Structures are given as structure tokens and as C-alpha cells.
Amino acid sequence: MIHVRMFPLGAGLALALALGGQAQAATWSDTSIGYRYGSDFTEPNNPDDVSKHILNLSHASGYSRGQNFFSLDLLQSDGNDPAAGSDSGATEAYLVYRHQLHYGKLFGEPLAFGPVGDVALTGGFDLNTKNSAFAPRKRQLVLGPTLKFDLPRGFLDVSLFFSREWNHCGQVCDSAGVDNRISFDPYYQLNIAWSVPFDAGALPMKFQGFYNINGSKGEDYFGNDTATEQLLRSALMLDVGQLAWGESNELWAGVGYEYWRNKFGNQNAPGVDTDALTVNLEWHF
Numbered sequence: 001m002i003h004v005r006m007f008p009l010g011a012g013l014a015l016a017l018a019l020g021g022q023a024q025a026a027t028w029s030d031t032s033i034g035y036r037y038g039s040d041f042t043e044p045n046n047p048d049d050v051s052k053h054i055l056n057l058s059h060a061s062g063y064s065r066g067q068n069f070f071s072l073d074l075l076q077s078d079g080n081d082p083a084a085g086s087d088s089g090a091t092e093a094y095l096v097y098r099h100q101l102h103y104g105k106l107f108g109e110p111l112a113f114g115p116v117g118d119v120a121l122t123g124g125f126d127l128n129t130k131n132s133a134f135a136p137r138k139r140q141l142v143l144g145p146t147l148k149f150d151l152p153r154g155f156l157d158v159s160l161f162f163s164r165e166w167n168h169c170g171q172v173c174d175s176a177g178v179d180n181r182i183s184f185d186p187y188y189q190l191n192i193a194w195s196v197p198f199d200a201g202a203l204p205m206k207f208q209g210f211y212n213i214n215g216s217k218g219e220d221y222f223g224n225d226t227a228t229e230q231l232l233r234s235a236l237m238l239d240v241g242q243l244a245w246g247e248s249n250e251l252w253a254g255v256g257y258e259y260w261r262n263k264f265g266n267q268n269a270p271g272v273d274t275d276a277l278t279v280n281l282e283w284h285f
Contacts, residue, residue, distance in 0.1 A: 029061035030249075031285055036235075036256055038278035041077075042271040043132075044263055048080040050089075054278075066100040066120060083131045084171055090132040098124035100146060117150030122159050135170025142189060154196040154206070161189040163214070169221050178221050184265075185218030204242045206252070209234030217265055226265030233258050235280045252282040 034056035041050040058071045077089035084090075100120040104110030110118035126140040142161035149156040165184045173180040195208035214229040234257050241250035260274035 026061040026063050029059065031057075031059045032282050033057055033285075034280065034282045036278040036280045038256075038258070038276040040274070040276040041081075041258070042260075042263070042274045042276075043077075043081050044266040044271045045269050046081065047270040050081040051078040052076060052081075065105050066102045068100075069096070069098045069124075071096045081132065084133045084135065090130055092128060092130035092132075094126070094128040096124070096126050098122055098142075102148070112150070115149050116147045118148045120146040120148055120157075122146045122161070133171040135168060137168040139166040140164070142191075144189075151196065153198070154194065156194045156196070157192070159189075159191040159193075161191060163187050163189045165217060173221050176222065180221070182221055184226070185216075187215040187217040189214050204239035204248065206237050206239070207234070208237065209256075214265070220265065225267075227262040227267035229263065229265050230259070230261040231263075232260075235278075237280065237282065249284050252280075252284070254280050256280045 034054075036054045036056070037052070039049060039051040041052050043050060053076045055074045056071065058069075060069045061067060073092075073094045075092040075094065077091075079087055079089050081090050082088065100122045102110070102118055102120045104112075104118045112118060121143075122145070123141075123143045125142070126138060128136060128138040130136050140163060142163045144159055144161035146157050146159040149158070164186050167182050167184070169178075169180045169182070190213040191210065192212075193210040195206060197204070197206040199205065209232065211232045211234075212230070214231075216226050216228055218226060220226055235254050236256075237252040237254035239248055239251075240253050242248040244251075256278040258274055258276040258278065261272070263272045263274065266272045
């Protein structure tokens with residue numbers, strides 16, 4: 001369960017952004033249910049590889065002033081990443097919401113230069129919860145400018161965010177006798193997000209993903225310095241629906257790759273670096 005009320009400011013921003021988008025009729029929308037699986041995931045301070053089944057619900061839509069993006073991952077680990085007090089794998093929920101206000105839609109003419117087709121102001125939040133012994137409950141806010149590149153097909157967005165993060169530590173901190181709530185130092189996040197369709201001969205394909213660089217956010221629960229964090233999650237997908245029954249952007253299948261360094265800002269410990277291949281499915285409706 002995602003406890004939005006734990007951080008009222010995050011809930012308030014979520015409501016304001018969502019209402020801002022819903023006040024206008026959508027000009028386009030895309031909703032999908034996805035699945036990915038990999039056996040080489042890692043968790044900080046855990047030397048074992050972890051297999052995960054991941055279900056995803058995503059929605060993107062545009063309206064007269066900008067666009068919305070929502071993504072919810074439900075992650076089920078195997079026993080190498082156990083739930084607290086159990087031999088069964090832990091379950092995690094991770095929610096991302098982003099709202100963009102486009103300069104061109106607000107003022108009638110895009111702020112274009114070079115390869116950039118327009119500029120946007122992006123705000124949003126991340127929320128997570130997991131029933132492991134660490135019991136994280138991440139609350140993150142982001143705000144900053146986005147460069148929207150002008151591509152013939154698909155999109156490429158590059159954003160620089162100011163970010164604040166609040167989190168929680170369960171049994172691990174309780175056992176060590178340290179405060180289980182933390183407010184990290186402000187930090188920057190560089191975010192690159194893309195989805196580019198292309199044709200490989202007769203095969204309709206797309207290359208999609210995102211890449212984040214998170215700056216150091218001060219000290220962790222135990223007084224250790226956090227490190228700059230990198231996360232790349234990408235996928236090469238085939239439009240199976242177009243090939244099988246002539247409906248484009250309906251059923252996609254492909255392979256993905258997750259690259260994570262200094263996971264959650266941790267460093268010099270087992271499990272903080274990930275290189276995981278995944279099999280991916282998406283159903284758009």
C-alpha cells in the first residue's frame with residue numbers, strides 16, 4: 001500500500017498537478033500494461049542475485065497546456081530478497097508521476113532552438129513502499145526545465161530537476177538504534193527519457209527507456225556519505241501486433257537492460273551495482 005498521507009506536501013503537489021491536467025480534455029492518450037522479468041537484479045548489502053517479476057501500468061496523455069505521465073511498477077522478488085520475517089520474496093510498489101507545462105501551448109508559439117522543438121516546465125513525484133526488513137517508503141519531489149527535442153517520430157526529453165527526498169528505514173535501523181526517518185539533502189537529477197520507433201527492414205521496432213543521474217544527497221541513516229547514482233532502463237521492442245494481425249502499437253515484445261550504479265546512493269557495498277537483462281511485454285489499449 002502506498003501511504004501518500006505520510007508526506008502531505010507530496011500529496012498536495014500530486015493533487016494540484018493531476019487537477020491541472022484533468023481540467024482540460026485530453027488531445028491524445030496512451031495506456032499500457034507491461035511485464036518484465038530478469039534474474040540478475042541486485043539489492044544493496046545483499047551479495048545474491050535476485051529474480052524479479054514486474055508488472056507495470058503506464059499512462060501518458062496530452063492536453064491543451066502540456067502532458068501527463070503516470071507509471072506504477074509492482075515488483076515481486078524471489079527468496080534472495082525476502083520480505084521481513086519471511087523466506088518468501090519481498091513485494092514492492094513504485095509510483096512515478098510527471099506533469100509538463102509546454103511553453104508553446106501556453107504562449108502560442110514553441111520556444112524552439114537548434115534541435116529543440118519546445119521547452120517545458122516539469123514537476124512531479126516518486127513514491128514507493130516495500131515489505132522488506134529495510135521497509136523503504138520513498139517520497140521524492142522534482143521540479144525543473146525540460147528540453148523537448150524535435151524528432152520525426154517518437155520523443156526525446158532531457159530534463160534537469162531540483163529534487164528533495166524523504167525516506168524510511170524499518171527493522172534494519174531499529175536494530176542499529178538509529179533514527180528510521182530521514183530527510184536527504186537537496187540534489188540535482190538529470191533525466192533523459194525517450195521512445196523512438198523505427199523500421200528494421202520489414203520489422204516495426206522501437207527503442208525506449210530513460211537514464212537518470214542523481215547527485216549526492218548527503219549522509220544516509222548511518223552517517224555514511226551517499227554517492228552519485230546512475231540508473232539506465234532501456235528496451236528494444238518489436239510491434240508483434242502489427243506483424244500478426246495488422247494493429248500497430250497494440251502488442252509489443254522485446255528485451256531490456258537495466259544498468260544501475262550506486263543504487264539509492266549507496267557505495268562500497270555488495271549489491272549496489274546492477275546489470276540485468278530482461279524479457280519485456282507491453283499491451284496498449
